[in-house]
Amino acid sequence: MNNFQFKNPTKIIFGKGSIEKLANEIPEHAKVLLLYGGGSIKKNGIYDQVKMALSNTTVIEFGGIPANPEYEVLLEALEIIKTESISYLLAVGGGSVIDGTKFLSAAALYEGASPWNILSDNIRTEKGLPFGTVLTLPATGSEMNSGAVITRKETQEKLSMGGPGLFPEFSILDPQVIASIPERQLANGITDAFTHVLEQYMTYPAGGLLQDRFAESILQTLIEVAPKVIKDPTDYEATSNFMWSCTMALNGLIQQGVPGDWAIHMMGHELTALFGIDHARTLAVIAPSHYKYNFEAKKEKLAQYGERVWNITEGSTDDKAYAAIEKTVDFFHELGIATKLSEYTKDYEGTAEIISERFTSRGWLGVGEHKSLSPDQVEEIVKMAY
Numbered sequence: 266m267n268n269f270q271f272k273n274p275t276k277i278i279f280g281k282g283s284i285e286k287l288a289n290e291i292p293e294h295a296k297v298l299l300l301y302g303g304g305s306i307k308k309n310g311i312y313d314q315v316k317m318a319l320s321n322t323t324v325i326e327f328g329g330i331p332a333n334p335e336y337e338v339l340l341e342a343l344e345i346i347k348t349e350s351i352s353y354l355l356a357v358g359g360g361s362v363i364d365g366t367k368f369l370s371a372a373a374l375y376e377g378a379s380p381w382n383i384l385s386d387n388i389r390t391e392k393g394l395p396f397g398t399v400l401t402l403p404a405t406g407s408e409m410n411s412g413a414v415i416t417r418k419e420t421q422e423k424l425s426m427g428g429p430g431l432f433p434e435f436s437i438l439d440p441q442v443i444a445s446i447p448e449r450q451l452a453n454g455i456t457d458a459f460t461h462v463l464e465q466y467m468t469y470p471a472g473g474l475l476q477d478r479f480a481e482s483i484l485q486t487l488i489e490v491a492p493k494v495i496k497d498p499t500d501y502e503a504t505s506n507f508m509w510s511c512t513m514a515l516n517g518l519i520q521q522g523v524p525g526d527w528a529i530h531m532m533g534h535e536l537t538a539l540f541g542i543d544h545a546r547t548l549a550v551i552a553p554s555h556y557k558y559n560f561e562a563k564k565e566k567l568a569q570y571g572e573r574v575w576n577i578t579e580g581s582t583d584d585k586a587y588a589a590i591e592k593t594v595d596f597f598h599e600l601g602i603a604t605k606l607s608e609y610t611k612d613y614e615g616t617a618e619i620i621s622e623r624f625t626s627r628g629w630l631g632v633g634e635h636k637s638l639s640p641d642q643v644e645e646i647v648k649m650a651y
């Protein structure tokens with residue numbers, strides 16, 4: 266196991282009726298900017314619950330943060346933070362609203378020339394404006410990590426940022442919010458969380474026995490609850506396990522002391538930036554090709570995953586590893602998630618070359634757990650995903 270230091274300061278307030286507890290978490294005399302997305306919270310009652318809980322707090326609102334939060338829209342919110350001397354941010358939404366809020370937390374205290382530099386120059390935020398979240402969509406784990414991904418429409422870019430100053434102070438997780446999530450977003454959430462675990466697990470045996478079993482247990486739980494959540498998003502047992510699995514998949518715990526891959530996410534973000542494909546679906550497009558292309562390097566972990574998660578007992582290591590990839594593809598298909606780029610766009614020709622060029626121009630010359638996957642190899646993987 267590799268050496269590590271681990272600190273996750275986010276307080277989780279989990280369970281039925283937990284939105285009521287919001288006021289206890291906001292500092293007295295805070296001037297709050299409440300940030301939300303396209304309006305789902307106004308239809309499903311979450312907005313009313315939040316407003317009720319904050320009835321004694323000074324709150325200004327900013328709605329309209331789109332899925333794949335956009336830089337241009339966030340700059341409008343940044344203006345409000347400055348002109349209104351906002352002291353606390355509250356994200357009420359899914360990964361997009363929470364990520365947008367993280368960008369604002371960083372940008373509010375950033376003294377550089379342009380807030381875009383936080384993304385383009387990969388500036389680590391040590392201290393941000395404090396914020397909390399009310400999670401409305403389990404998927405990304407953003408509610409308990411310090412990363413964010415921001416899109417710039419005019420240049421079709423989607424870049425990551427983060428730093429220890431960008432953990433939410435608290436996150437409220439009431440699984441009852443899942444009742445109103447459309448099936449497409451439920452499937453996305455399951456697929457995203459599942460792939461988060463894979464990115465931190467599907468590398469090479471690294472002696473992280475406990476980390477492996479944490480990872481496998483999250484995958485098993487997601488497989489078990491997925492059909493129940495899709496069938497009945499008011500099933501509390503299924504949805505509470507779904508929600509907690511998504512958080513645990515990307516709050517840093519399973520990544521400690523072991524290598525991580527993350528190349529699937531890096532390629533996937535480009536597909537969202539270029540075609541607007543939902544984040545989770547881009548992962549389902551890239552993952553099978555990535556695992557087939559890197560089969561030799563990953564086959565031991567693929568076979569272990571096949572045995573322990575999918576109960577594949579027959580055949581050689583190669584047979585089990587291959588069958589595990591097939592099982593993963595079937596799982597995505599059962600969720601209604603297509604796994605080929607051509608199923609999302611007719612304009613896929615040339616995509617692999619564009620992505621490869623972008624990786625080269627950003628200096629991403631070796632990605633994956635061995636930092637050895639070159640832009641040319643990335644190009645081949647994306648082509649395999651057409």
Ligand code: NZQ
Nearest residue numbers: 302303304305332333359360361401402405407412445446
């Ligand atoms: O905008 P509204 O109207 O709220 O509707 C949203 C949105 O259309 C809707 N929704 C959310 N909660 C709902 C609901 N609809 C009904 N009832 C509810 N309770 O769902 C739609 C999608 O929301 P979004 O926040 O975009 O989804 P998700 O949570 O999947 O977030 C995706 C974003 O997170 C980034 C992705 O790249 C993408 O930009 N990620 C962030 C990560 C992180 N910070 O750690 C890691 C991930 O790998 C990912 O990259």
Ligand code: ZN
Nearest residue numbers: 405457461530
């Ligand atoms: Zn993801």
